[in-house]
Amino acid sequence: DFEASFIRLIDKVTNGSRIEINQTGTTLYYQPGLLYGGSLEHDCSPSRSIGYYLESLLCLAPFMKHPLKIVLRGVTNDQVDPSVDVLKATALPLLKKFGIDGESLEIKINRRGMPPKGGGEILFACPVRKVLQPIQFTDPGKIKRIRGTAYSVRVSPQMANRMVESARSILNKFLPDIYIYTDHMKGVSSGKSPGFGMCLTAETVNGTILSAELASNPQGQGAAVLPEELGQNCAKLLLEEVYRGGCVDSTNQSLALLLMTLGQRDVSKVLLGPLSPYTIEFLRHLRSFFQIMFKIETKTPEEEHMGGEKVLMTCVGIGFSNLSKTIR
Numbered sequence: 001d002f003e004a005s006f007i008r009l010i011d012k013v014t015n016g017s018r019i020e021i022n023q024t025g026t027t028l029y030y031q032p033g034l035l036y037g038g039s040l041e042h043d044c045s046p047s048r049s050i051g052y053y054l055e056s057l058l059c060l061a062p063f064m065k066h067p068l069k070i071v072l073r074g075v076t077n078d079q080v081d082p083s084v085d086v087l088k089a090t091a092l093p094l095l096k097k098f099g100i101d102g103e104s105l106e107i108k109i110n111r112r113g114m115p116p117k118g119g120g121e122i123l124f125a126c127p128v129r130k131v132l133q134p135i136q137f138t139d140p141g142k143i144k145r146i147r148g149t150a151y152s153v154r155v156s157p158q159m160a161n162r163m164v165e166s167a168r169s170i171l172n173k174f175l176p177d178i179y180i181y182t183d184h185m186k187g188v189s190s191g192k193s194p195g196f197g198m199c200l201t202a203e204t205v206n207g208t209i210l211s212a213e214l215a216s217n218p219q220g221q222g223a224a225v226l227p228e229e230l231g232q233n234c235a236k237l238l239l240e241e242v243y244r245g246g247c248v249d250s251t252n253q254s255l256a257l258l259l260m261t262l263g264q265r266d267v268s269k270v271l272l273g274p275l276s277p278y279t280i281e282f283l284r285h286l287r288s289f290f291q292i293m294f295k296i297e298t299k300t301p302e303e304e305h306m307g308g309e310k311v312l313m314t315c316v317g318i319g320f321s322n323l324s325k326t327i328r
Contacts, residue, residue, distance in 0.1 A: 009044075037068040040070040075114065077114060078114070078115045105126055106125050112153050149198070150198045151199075167200065169232070270312075294313050295315065
């Protein structure tokens with residue numbers, strides 16, 4: 001269901017793609033077309049969150065022919081995929097490091113939608129670039145501040161305040177500069193299902209952003225979650241992410257590696273925390289599609305004086321340039 005919706009989305013952003021699926025739905029023949037972009041709308045399947053679709057669009061959007069401006073509808077926050085809040089807080093600053101920036105780079109949440117029924121709506125806009133800059137990003141730096149959003153839809157607005165208090169009870173022991181916004185959506189903009197959750201980001205002096213998030217169980221599934229527990233667990237997840245460290249958090253490791261691969265024929269370096277299983281599989285794909293191998297050096301906690309083991313990833317970009325970009 002959600003995979004079919006994803007294929008339809010890819011069909012919308014490209015021009016001339018050929019897609020054939022056999023009757024049993026077990027094999028897919030896909031012949032890629034040109035990345036076209038433009039202004040689009042898409043209704044995502046509510047069985048996965050918008051983050052699932054957005055992750056792929058973040059990889060493709062800078063290489064379109066026309067700047068992409070797309071409205072996605074569906075579930076904005078769930079327990080499986082990275083939420084729209086996390087991608088807004090972490091993926092956009094990462095794109096800027098590669099030279100993809102400008103006023104038209106934004107993710108805007110118009111409505112929130114919680115599972116199972118969704119009803120959320122977001123706007124994603126991204127400018128196009130001809131080439132990407134190589135990056136040297138090897139010093140994460142010390143954490144200077146923590147920001148976050150506690151959101152609640154179709155439940156008491158007090159839920160958000162309770163989450164904020166319990167998260168602060170843990171984080172205040174480490175850092176004074178903590179600000180967690182409460183976001184209570186009402187009426188039409190609150191989607192079709194009740195729920196609440198939290199997204200926290202820690203920012204370092206060098207501009208590294210690490211994130212963690214949690215959402216309540218969907219209506220009618222699993223036990224009810226107390227907002228106090230959710231707030232505390234989210235704070236602990238953020239501390240775990242800080243312990244893992246690196247210059248890119250575990251959600252965006254694969255995006256950073258892809259953009260390094262597509263960069264100029266120059267050396268890019270990035271320091272990551274322990275690689276997630278998703279990233280390891282992604283590296284295998286990079287090897288089979290682009291014939292590119294990363295140099296991987298492990299750094300022990302003793303060398304770095306902090307957190308878990310780190311991995312220094314180095315590669316030379318393939319010198320990809322966006323030929324379909326319209327020259328004005």
